[in-house]
Amino acid sequence: MSDKLTIAIVGGGPAGLTAAVILQRHGFNVTVFEDEPTDAARSQGGSLDLHADSGQAALRRAGLLEQFISIARHEDQESRMLNYLTGDIEVDRFTPEGEMDKPEIDRGELKNLLLSALLPQTLQWNHKLHYVDYGQQKAHGLVFRNGRRYEADIVIGADGAWSRVRRYLTPVRPVYTGITFFEGWIDHPSDQINSIAGNGTAFSFGGAQALVTQRNGGGRICVYAAMKRAPDVIDQHIASSGLTAWVRDSYRDWAASLQLVVNATGDYVRRPIYSLPADFGWAPRPGITLIGDAAHLMPPVGVGVNLAMLDASDLALALCEASHPQNGLRSAETLIMERARDMMPDAIAGFQNWFDDKA
Structure with a gap:
């Protein structure tokens, strides 16, 4: 169902790029808009461990798993707990070679891997979203701070914690x-x-x-x-x-x-x-949806990028397989919201427990 369907993805992080790669592989007309002026404009952040059943599964759907395996750091999967008063190692978890299924990759390297699979000019830098001119029965207009306007049949908000796309679906903001x-x-x-x-x-x-x-x-x-x-x-x-x-x-x-x-x-x-609330969700609206942190911002407990990439691949495949784009959006949104609601209560509570000042 890719014929003549135009998709705009707002946000050029792992979620947005993963969705773009899979959609493009299935013949969709996709453009990704990133507000940063260049790839070097912002610190890329720390290393990411991609899990076999989520981040790696998304890369498999994108046709990039073998390349990821070849460049990932398989040796950096250990974890340890240190006593804050003595510095002694209290727990040292060495991952046996046969169980090393969460290899690490620097965020910048992951983005470069995804970008390498996209057609030239798919990612448009220096496009900070100003507003969405929402069309009830037709394409939506994306108006950017640089003065450009772009028409799209589907708008995917992959624009992170402070998503500007999210405001067209709900007034709820992170706290x-x-x-x-x-x-x-x-x-x-x-x-x-x-x-x-x-x-x-x-x-x-x-x-x-x-x-x-x-x-x-x-x-x-x-x-x-x-x-x-x-x-x-x-x-x-x-x-x-x-x-x-x-x-x-x-x-x-x-x-x-x-x-x-x-x-x-x-x-x-x-x-x-x-973080967004543990029960966060939104009412469906034709032609617009969210993935990644825009859909379920939660504390950093080791699942964020994996969940975001899984969202992206599930949404992309739903659009590929649906008889009508709206059916694809609805089925993917249901999955994305239900999955996040299952995970967020424990993520939020567990994160707070790390900082229990009575500990």
Whole structure:
């Protein structure tokens, strides 16, 4: 049913690009609009582990699984828990070779892999959505800040936490979880820091604070100093001593080895964590839908990108197989919303439990 159907995807992250690749493989006319001016305009974020039954399944449908397997970091699947006062390893989970089914890939590499499968000019940079001129019985007009207008039969909102497409389906907005991550990078970690971080992800929890290190490509380590703090309290500390200095000082009572990690990064970047409600959903509206964080923003508990890519592949296949596009949208939306509602309560509660200041 791809004949003459025009699809606009707002958002050029893993979800939007995955949907575009699969739809294009089935003959759809697809354009992806990304608000960033270039690929280098924003930090790509940390490493991603793709699960066999979700992220990898989506790549299989996109015809990219073998390429992913060949470039992924299969060695970085370990995880460990460190005592925040002593730095001792309390849990060290080594993944046996036969069970290493969640290989890691840097976000930028994943995007490049997906982009390599798209026709030239499919992804349009510097297109920040201004508004949607919604058509009841005909194509919808997407109006961008750069002055361009684009007509599409179907609009897919893959535009993340603060989705502008979502507002045409619901007034519900994400709320602050009470927790903020401060992201820093160690480009050239010492042997001691490498031994702390291990081959994968290391966690340490100390009441209302946490420290997470994540191995990335090229030997780099991403550090997340996470704190349960009100925004105004954070603002006051930053105004008083500066963001990076305050973050480092906040770990002065932690183990010396973990302080070494906190102090070894470049400047930290503030990333408050938001979430949609656990029962979030929207009423169907012809020709417009959501996937990924736009559809079910939740705290970072290790499933976000996998769920987003699975949304994308399920939606794309539903459109390919449906007798009418609206039937495809409705069946995919039902699946996407039900799946998210099953996962979000535990994701939200579990994330809050990590920062129980009575722990």
